[in-house]
Amino acid sequence: MEITTPQFKQNVTGALADRQLQRALSHVRGNFVGKRAAAAAALPEFEALRDEARNIKNHVLENLDIYLETFEKNVTRQGGKVHWAATASEARGHILDICRKVGARSATKGKSMISEEIGLNAFLEESGIRPVETDLGEYIIQLRGERPSHIIAPAVHVNADQVREDFRRVHTHLPPERPLEEPESLLAEARAILRDQFLSSDVGITGANFLVAETGTSVIVTNEGNGDLTQILPRVHIVIASLEKIVPTLEDMSQILRVLARSATGQEMSVYTTLSSGPKRKGDPDGPDEFHVVLLDNGRSDMIGTEFQDMLRCIRCGACMNHCPVYQAVGGHAYGWVYPGPMGSVLTPQFIGVEKGGNLPNASTFCGRCEEVCPMRIPLPKMMRHWREKEFERHLSPPAHRRNLKAWAWLAKRPGLYRLFTRLAARGLWVLGGAKRRTGFLPMAGAWTRHRDMPTPEGGTFLAQWKAGRHRTGQGTGGAS
């Protein structure tokens, strides 16, 4: 899978100049934010539920081995099978084996970010199995040959007129002059096309929002019902999930469900919450003949016991990116791999290495809005700062930035010299600013003055004036102390 995270700055330049993208993003701003705020305000116990949700996942992470084994035992008891995958490649291998065993030629897919993480679609295509995304947003970006730009709204970067063009380009068996002006007509067309795919598919692949240990159940939440058809109609259902999705009990799942949709879309609950426990049993009216769970680690267990462990509480609601000023400005593709926004800025260096992913934890103002809304109370800015520490320790940060920082810190530790330097700087900049009190050009500060003026100092530093006996507005008696 192509990783463009190292070119984050170039990606950003492109994103900011992309008028279609900016138009789409302007609809995002405020929409998710207002709905989440209203949903949280409408539930008096929302903050207490966040604590509860955090505690549940913390408990799981402390006892992950026990719950994973319990989950496997209960899946097996019900006639399903758990496949352990340490790496993305192992997970792909398991899925291909299952597909080959049943002679699958196509696979319908519910929305899954783990599928993106392991690059499943490209792999299945290379292996002669046609993957068909059935979530509308995923279907659209599959047609466009793109990646999701948001973890719960994968096509949030696309405008309706672009979808209309894509449908006319790809659905060539339909009359070219058909009306597609109304959003409903786009939906109806997608629904009709996907219905055929559901009925003819050999294997259905879904992700999981939760894996419930006590019952061996995988759980998905969707708003379109496509997940249900994906997992009920084909003969084989494969769940692809990462191991931190585990919760001990159904009660724990329902606790976390109460914060999930509210944080994600502002809904009290997603439209569909679907629980799958094993294959079709005798007497069941429907369900798959085979039920497989591919459990992916892919470096997650390495995070346990480190400063990044809290990140494994993430339930993929997307609230952090919805509220992030950087994400709102550039969208998800600029982040260059699978996971965008603040959660992606913590996860990406873990998965692709901080050498390649280091831009992301740096591209944050640390405004803290992500942490403020995270239903699992993950201290996202703190985690990003930990990545910056790793970079600094390993001398990966840009040499110029490092030199400037070191020079400044050297000075800041020498108060006398520091005062001399700041007095000269204040004076020099004051002269530069002149009567306008600002400058549009400052040597070495082009990154600032390209976009904004630099307000210039008032003349003398505070400390110099204070030492000289100025107090308040000049009439006082204060002095150095």
Next chain:
Amino acid sequence: MSEPVRIGLFVTCLVDLFRPTVGFAAVKLLEEAGCEVHVPVSQTCCGQPAWNSGDRADTADIARQVIAAFEGFDHIVAPSGSCAGMLSKHYPELFAGDAQWEARAVAFAGKVHELVSFLTDVMGLERVAARLDARVTYHDSCSGLRELGIAEQPRKLLATVEGLELAEMKNSNVCCGFGGTFAVKYSDVSNAIVSEKAATIDATEADLLLAGDLGCLLNMAGKLRRNGSKTEVRHVAEVLAGMTDAPPIGGKA
């Protein structure tokens, strides 16, 4: 009469260099509230640039210097939510597990306050004796808002400034795009964010933009002046202290 409250004023490096008026306004407000203000001249910076760049060693050197200079005061007050947040929230985190410094950092942190919230929440200030005939809008700087819970305090005091009309901007709690070194490291993204902020400020048709953090103010003032906006920019302390004679930040509109 009881002993006056002894304050160590942490001026902040930006106020010291760019906007001494804010420091003098802080002194005035604190003294009028009955405090005795001291300014250790050995202070330089809180260390935040190093901390946010992942440089723990330099941060710790600077933090030890700050703690040693200020821990003797009853309270440490800074006219910045960002620097006060660094001193009160991040120093204890920085020294966690440090046998020699953790306890000192925690004790020190417990005495650190941002200026406006200190005046209202600790000194019980209800009103200020200032007058300004202006339509004003207030930006909630992120660290003050989210690390220290500062939102109502400045609005409460601004409401007592005679002649002042507060016109809230949309999304006043959304970042201005400054983020310290972020503004130069990712200047295009920063510009996109501050452009959005400038648009919401302009929409209020305010004469004056106020906030409690000079970093954010320099960023927003720089953008507003570049855009030719009619809104001028000051630190909230200048207005509360009635010290609005000096030219605004970045000059007049």
